[in-house]
Amino acid sequence: FCxxxxxHRQPCLADDDCRxxxxxxxxxxxxxxxxxxxPAAIVIPSPQREPPxxxxxxxxxxxxxxxxxxxxxxxGVPIELDASSYAVPAVGAAGLATWESGGSTFxxxxxxxxxxxxxxxxxxxxxxxNPAPVELQRVEARGARDALAFSMAFAEQECRSASGGGGETxxxxxxxxxxxxxxxxxxxxxxxxxxAGLRTLVRVQDVEAAGARGLLAVEHQGTQYLLYAMDGxxxxxxxxxxxxxxxxADTSTLPKDTxxxxxxxxxxxxxxxxxxxxxxxxxxxx
Numbered sequence: 425f426c427x428x429x430x431x432h433r434q435p436c437l438a439d440d441d442c443r444x445x446x447x448x449x450x451x452x453x454x455x456x457x458x459x460x461x462x463p464a465a466i467v468i469p470s471p472q473r474e475p476p477x478x479x480x481x482x483x484x485x486x487x488x489x490x491x492x493x494x495x496x497x498x499x500g501v502p503i504e505l506d507a508s509s510y511a512v513p514a515v516g517a518a519g520l521a522t523w524e525s526g527g528s529t530f531x532x533x534x535x536x537x538x539x540x541x542x543x544x545x546x547x548x549x550x551x552x553x554n555p556a557p558v559e560l561q562r563v564e565a566r567g568a569r570d571a572l573a574f575s576m577a578f579a580e581q582e583c584r585s586a587s588g589g590g591g592e593t594x595x596x597x598x599x600x601x602x603x604x605x606x607x608x609x610x611x612x613x614x615x616x617x618x619x620a621g622l623r624t625l626v627r628v629q630d631v632e633a634a635g636a637r638g639l640l641a642v643e644h645q646g647t648q649y650l651l652y653a654m655d656g657x658x659x660x661x662x663x664x665x666x667x668x669x670x671x672x673a674d675t676s677t678l679p680k681d682t683x684x685x686x687x688x689x690x691x692x693x694x695x696x697x698x699x700x701x702x703x704x705x706x707x708x709x710x
Contacts, residue, residue: 510556514549515539521573522553523602525620529553530560532604532625534568548606550625561624563616567609574641575602576648578617579666598666603628607636607652615650615669629668633660638695644707649685651709653693661686 516537523530530552535545544567551557578601583594602618604625612630619626631652638653648664662669662685673684688709699708 512551512557513559516545518568519570519607521571521604523573523575523604523618525602525618530618530623531557532563532571532573532606534565534571534606536567536569536609544610552623563606563614563625563627565606565608565614566611568606568613569609569637570607570639572605572607572639572641573602574605575600576641576643576664577601577666578603596666605631605639605641605650607639608634609636609655610634613652631660631662631669631671636660638693640696640698640709642698642709651688651696653696654691655694656691659688659690659693659696661688 512533514533514535516535516539517533518536519534521532521534530550533549533551535548537543538545546564546566547562548565548568548571549562550560552560577598579596579598581594582597583592585591586593602620604616604618605613606616607613611634613633613636614627615629615631616625617628618624631650633652633654635655635657636652637655640651640653642649642651650662650664650669652660652662654660660671662671664670670684672687697710699710700706701708
């Protein structure tokens with residue numbers, strides 16, 4: 425067999441088999457039919473018999489005399505897997521989302537499978553991270569596959585007492601608030617609004633999107649959209665009207681809103697991403 429070169433460990437039936445640009449360097453094969461020298465080849469035993477030596481920091485002055493490591497570079501490992509880590513008491517999660525409110529971090533776990541019933545999970549869990557996870561509530565959602573936290577403008581009615589005992593004057597107040605959406609394998613997929621005062625998620629709407637596997641929230645030209653990547657069906661793009669998401673306009677939605685959502689011809693989709701092209705200024709959905 426040839427030793428080294430482009431024909432390393434291949435049969436050496438004649439002297440010329442190991443010579444040339446694809447074989448070993450000169451002098452070539454020996455009397456026993458094995459290439460005896462290969463100055464241009466490096467043979468590394470496999471598997472390695474000794475563990476690789478640690479690589480220490482090196483400053484590459486040869487390439488750049490001004491090169492230096494950032495003084496803010498951490499010397500520790502990326503994740504400290506010690507006693508400061510906490511286990512979340514939940515099994516069967518398929519996704520999660522986090523958000524911050526009032527200086528605290530909160531998390532929702534999209535629970536897909538219930539090992540006790542050997543069936544789809546009936547609810548998903550909401551936790552406060554303090555930093556140990558503390559369960560705050562359960563959200564009814566059958567077989568949640570994904571969770572998404574996002575913020576958008578929310579319009580709610582605000583009423584004030586009129587002066588002189590003339591009753592109440594009501595109007596619409598709009599503010600940017602935190603929302604959470606779940607994509608469920610069966611049944612409706614809920615959209616919830618975070619109530620910071622009560623530290624709980626309040627159900628805003630149930631979207632008929634059974635078989636949803638992924639979620640994407642995107643704001644375009646002042647309008648908020650929510651995409652459900654669907655399993656086996658066309659994906660649904662929902663349009664926010666200030667108080668709830670609208671699907672495809674039909675006879676039940678037209679009297680209320682003239683602009684609804686859209687069906688996207690992408691079945692068996694599991695995820696989506698919004699892309700902005702700086703060259704053309706266009707926005708795309710992948």
